[in-house]
Amino acid sequence: MGKPMGFLEYDRADGVSVPPLERIKSFHEFHIPLSEKKQRIQGARCMDCGVPFCQSARMIAGMASGCPLNNLCPEWNELIMSGNWKLAYERLDKTNCFPEFTARVCPALCEEACTCDLYGEAVTSKANERAIIEHAWRAGYIKATPPKTRTEKKVAVVGSGPSGLAAAMCLNRRGHKVTVFERNDRIGGLMRYGIPNMKLEKWVIDRRINLMKEEGIEFVTSVDVGVDVYAEQLLKDFNRVLLCCGASNPRDIKVKGRQLAGIYFALDFLRSVTKSLLDSNFADHHYIDPRGKHVVVIGGGDTGNDCVGTSIRLGAKSVTQLEMMPRPPLQRAETNPWPQWPKIEKTDYGQEEAIAVFGHDPRIYQTTVTEYIGDNRGKLKQIEIVDLKQKKDEKTGRMIMAPVEGSGRKIPADLVLIAAGFLGSQNYVTDAFNIKVNSRTNVLTSDNKYETSLPRVFTAGDMHRGQSLVVWAIWEGQQAAKAVDESLMGYTNL
Structure with a gap:
């Protein structure tokens, strides 16, 4: 614990939001973070409790309690309190591929499970995370780290949402040659075109994608796998294929008059x-x-x-x-x-x-x-x-x-x-690979596994688990990367 009793000494303080009537004039992000000095005080509120539920990701009554990525919240809360931003970033980077995304769009499962929230107000872990990652970008801690050696194994990742990007980053750093295919004209999947700009400005995505390109990942846009590229071709050209196409099959409301324009x-x-x-x-x-x-x-x-x-x-x-x-x-x-x-x-x-x-x-x-x-x-x-x-x-x-x-x-x-939710994966992709789906049209795998019914083809993200959060998609991408790596190498050190 960086500051004993800090949770009693300091009140929770959040950054300010631009007033509604002002912020609706643009599509810019409207949350104004605290200064780094004030954010350090918020880090001092962390109790370093005996059982840090914030990072546990336990399923309780069918809902996750704590961060699915097992982010080491107490550790980096203490580190920013002491002003050790570099080490705080290094601890954050151990668990989360893309803190700049989750710090903006995650509903903060960590805070809802914070022990301080039991009788008071939770630690501002989400804002602390944003402060750490943005400081790291400004300070130059984040640099391209291409692998020193290559395995000569090639992996195709289909879909560039958070699960696909997380898997691509992990597999590339392992030394595999990764190509990401995206059917839209820009990389980012749901984060690019499904989350409005005022929640996640797209320069945040571009900044990360540019770094991933420097690390050796190849991105191919405007290519719809199953339409523009046949599944057989991917299986011929790549050692493994990882499908991260999302749950993009929308649930309809089919009542009388559904054919009307508008x-x-x-x-x-x-x-x-x-x-x-x-x-x-x-x-x-x-x-x-x-x-x-x-x-x-x-x-x-x-x-x-x-x-x-x-x-x-x-x-x-x-x-x-x-x-x-x-x-x-x-x-x-x-x-x-x-x-x-x-x-x-x-x-x-x-x-x-x-x-x-x-x-x-x-x-x-x-x-x-x-x-x-x-x-x-x-x-x-x-x-x-x-x-x-x-x-x-x-x-x-x-x-x-x-x-x-x-x-x-x-x-x-x-x-x-x-906006009635989604029914799972789209048929034309699963049909193209002739892979099995479950009753909810999510791609079928064995429990806690990521390989589909077709050997060498894996899946992750909403396509696998159904419509969910960005943080769960990142977790799925990381876990699927481990499964792909193990199938290629016989073991994994991811």
Whole structure:
């Protein structure tokens, strides 16, 4: 412990956020970190408790408690408190390939499992992580480290999201020759086109990719494996193939009127906006435009919130967010004790901005859409929604959300964005390799293994585990890299 009783001496202090009405004027990140001096004080709040749940990644009641990467939070918290930024970075780098990504987009599982959070406020481990990695970039601690020797083994990584990039980094540093294939025109996968710029500015990705290129990794963009390149060709040209294609098969809301113009999947909307922003700062108008429209977002998760914030920045007339589940409690229930993940209501940045712009929370809980209604030109104009209530299904005995009779009503909707989650991998990729999938269309492997039903073909990330967090994708990429390395060399030292 760097400072005994520091958790009692110092209060938690977070960096400031640009006020909602100001930050919606741009797509820049809006969290302003503390100064390094003040961040060091936050490091002093770490208790160095006997059982550091923050780094444990234990599954409790079906949810992770602590960091899946087993980040050594107490160690680097103490090191930044003492001003030893270089060693803090070295400890962080041992577990996390991309702290600059997780420090921006991770929901901070470490903090929710922090012992300080039991009776007070958690240590600012996420902000401390960001301070460490950004100091390391500025100070020049992070430099290209190409392998000194090569194994002459070649690995193709399909997909350049966090799992693919993590695996590529590990396998390249082991000495294997790695080529990453990406179907989009830029590297980054979901981080590039699925996470809006205000959460993760793309220069952060580019900075890391440039370093990985210096280390010898080859990136090939605008190549869709299974369409532009046959699976047989990859298996011929490479010793191993690692599929990290994400869970990009969106769940649809197929009710009457689904064919109307003005209904899109959320990721298609977000992708079009970010691409237009990067290509031309919106001058090309090649994006799904919510300006002046009544926007309805179906889905209450992170992607739905991103659609809310993006729509507001682009001048939506109104934004409504539908959530089929009941409103969560403001405090932990007795059945949801620490250090479990807290199942409580959280108002994210998009909802904060909607409240500031429109004067009310955009979320409507316990409701869903029953019909899309259009005009005589086939364009969406309204939707009909209905209230839901929890009841037990007589056949299965499970609790379900059932419509409330007589609660149907119409609300204006010129643009509907479906953010109802994802169903797993896309068929054309798994069919191209003729690999097995499970009932959720995730690629099937043995428990805690990463090799698919086709020898020499491995998988990782959301394609393997289903829709999840960036931090879990990085962990999967690291674990899959170990499996690929062991299959190539007979052992692994990753």
